Amino acid sequence: MSAKGGNSSRFGLRSFRAKFVLVVGGAVLFDLLISGGLALWNVNRLSVDATQQVGLGLTKATGEYLHNYIETTAERTDLLLDQVHTEVNILAGSTQALIDHPQIAATVGEAIERDPTFSTPLTYNPSSNWWQNGAGDPSAVTVWGYLLNATKNLPPDVAKVVRDSTAFNIFGPAVQANGTRKLQVYYIGPKSAPILRSTPYTDQGTTFDRVYPGHNATNWWDFFFPQLYEDWQRWLKDPASKPVDEKITTLSPYKDGVTGKLIVSFFEPVWTKDRKDLAGVVGADLTLDQMADIVQSVKIADTGFAFLAMSNGNVLAVTPEGEKTLGIGNSSPTVFDRSLRKSTDAAVAALPLDQNNDGVIQTISLDRNGEKVNYIVVLKKLRPTNMWSAGPITKETMTVGIVVPEHEIYATLIAAQDSISKATNRILLYQLAAIFVALCIVFAAVFGLSKRITAGLSALAGAARKLQAKDYSVRVHIPTKDEVGEVGVAFNRMAEEISYHTENLEKLVEDRTRDLESANLEISSLNEQLRSENLRLGAELDVARQIQKMVLPKERELAAMPGVEIAAYMRPADEVGGDYYDVLRDGKKLKVGIGDVTGHGLESGVLMLMVQSVARALQETGENNPAQFLDRLNRAIFKNLERTNSDKHLSLSFLDYEDGKLTLSGQHEEVVVVRAGGGVERIDTIDLGFPIGLEKDISPFVATRNIAFASGDVVVLHTDGVTEAEGGKGELFGLDRLVESARQRHGSSAEEIKNGIIQDLMDYIGTSKIHDDITLVVIRHR
DSSP: OOOOOGGGGSOOTTSHHHHHHHHHHHHHHHHHHHHHHHHHHHHHHHHHHHHHHHHHHHHHHHHHHHHHHHHHHHHHHHHHHHHHHHHHHHHHHHHHHHHHOHHHHHHHHHHHHHOTTTOOOEEEETTTTEEEEOTTSSSEEEEOGGGSOTTSSOOHHHHHHHHHGGGHHHHHHHHHHSSSOOSEEEEEOOTTSOOEEEESOOOHHHHHHHHSTTGGGSOHHHHHSTTHHHHHHHHHHOGGGOSSSSSOEEEOOEEOTTTOOEEEEEEEEEEOTTSSSEEEEEEEEEEHHHHHHHHHTOOBTTTBEEEEEOTTSBEEEEOHHHHHHHTOOOOOSSSOOOBGGGOSSHHHHTOOTTSOOBTOEEEEEEEETTEEEEEEEEEEEOOOEEEESSSSOEEEOOEEEEEEEHHHHTHHHHHHHHHHHHHHHHHHHHHHHHHHHHHHHHHHHHHHHHHHHHHHHHHHHHHHHHHHTTOTTOOOOOOOOSHHHHHHHHHHHHHHHHHHHHHHHHHHHHHHHHHHHHHHHHHHHHHHHHHHHHHHHHHHHHHHHHHHHHHSOOHHHHHTOTTEEEEEEEEOSSSSOOEEEEEEEETTEEEEEEEEESSOSHHHHHHHHHHHHHHHHHHHTTOOOHHHHHHHHHHHHHHHHHHHTOOOOEEEEEEEEETTEEEEEEEOSOEEEEOTTSOEEEEOOTTSOOOBTSOSOOGGGOOEEEEEOOTTOEEEEEOHHHHTOBOTTSOBOHHHHHHHHHHHTTTSOHHHHHHHHHHHHHHHHTTSOOOSOEEEEEEEEO
């Protein structure tokens, strides 16, 4: 019987065809949206990646550009300072050569003084109280009033310094005229005669009187440079005291008395011939403008600039525009103080000049007309130098900095990112238009295809309804060779199998029921056998446990021991333990044994009973030699184990007591002895025996040791179940805790000591599982 599609292929909101169009169209729409979305995402991602790569490239290039620029600026500044240092070194070298050859210095000085071309005579200025040469000399030399004698003339030592320094008229002007553009170079005498000789010639005496009142009554060095001269003297005695290993000292910026300009001075001391004191100082002055020329020539982007600052933040050189940007200015007319630390911007005041930030690009935000503007800052330290500033000479490391607005330095990057963004937006619009056209084409194709597909599905739906009504003879005929046709073939096969299984279902149920009943009977039989076996094993373990308890010493036996108190405790980990202890008495002789069979359970318990029986038998035969006792016991146990083919063995020690003497033999755990006074001894038994049951003859290994046992002394024997018991955190009870527990109770009875140790042990174990048999024997001398 076949089923036809009929009217079910009509297009309605509840028809399969409508649902097919919606589902397939929705799936295609979803696919297009996903694929289109991925395409759009990829385009956007490519745009972001391109922007990032361009940004990284331009940022790296900008960083390298700024790094190279700061390096070049720092090198130019260092070169300027190096050149000044070199020229001062030349001046100092020439002066030092004359000092080291005083005859030549005197001869040259006298010759120059006689030649009016190089020297004019000194004249006294009565109103100012100093001597000075006249105009026309290559250099001006002034002798201050406090150096004159009572007749207002030059003392011989001062006259000698004036004469010997006259050679400065030859090489001083040469150094001044060549190399770096210097304001002046000069020589200053030692502290005993600090005359001032400088070139080019100026009326320096009159100028100093006007600018520095009171200077003519105080030593030059103390008035102008306190502690500086003493620091140089300290260098001479201890060269390692120089902050920087060079002779030149740089003075922090100050106003020049002659020109009124801000200057930086470079001093280098010269020494006496014997190198025990200073013979004077040579120096050179540079105007701050000269140092500023280098940094003021820096031009980065439109408004970028450079600055030169000391480690304390004082800015030596910066452009006027840079000064405004940094928010700094020199507020004092007499002291140069243009510090970054006093900037009106907190970000500038916090610049880390005293840290090692060479070449690190920083970004700071500055307030410009109420708006925050980001600036790029790069710092570079110069080579360190010795610096004096109204105190001891210190190490000074100046810093060159470059400041440029971020939007100017990254203008190219911003333009490139804007161009990429516009190109990305055009691509996104084209992609959206393509997705819309594709959707229109797909929906038209799906609508046309749906009619062909739904005819076969309608036939399947009708056949399924008949199959639901238990008409198992129904069949469908779908002529198409596509997947719907394959579903029709599969439906027909399914209908045939349902018909077949329906007819044979009752027989299958009966067969399965008989199989289940048979399996239940077999399980019941096995359970009965298991219960019987468990009862048998339980009975055997009960017998073994009862026998083990029966052979242990009784409390009345322990209480009747002469001269000693004995208390014992045993707790097996399983139903039958593998620990052994026994107390054997023969008149006044006692033998106390303790041992530990490997493992636990029934087989270990049987071996423990063997040891107890053999030990009792040997005691009864009168065997009094501890070594022979152990050897004979081992031979008997070894043969029994050999017969039973058991791999068990045990550690075993004996204590023999007679007339207050203890003899220890056999290998087992350490023996603890607590003396009456509270002292503790731990006796190792490793060299007193050998495990029982491993070898037939252990006599070569057996030894004995006598132990002093006075009144009040306590001996504690134990198995490893005590020391290896685990606490809540998995840590072992240990021998140290056992010893401390026994020591705390050494004045108590044997029973009290035993109970106290067991209580401490059980408190330590808590709820943890006991993994091994626990045995403890306490012997106390009465």
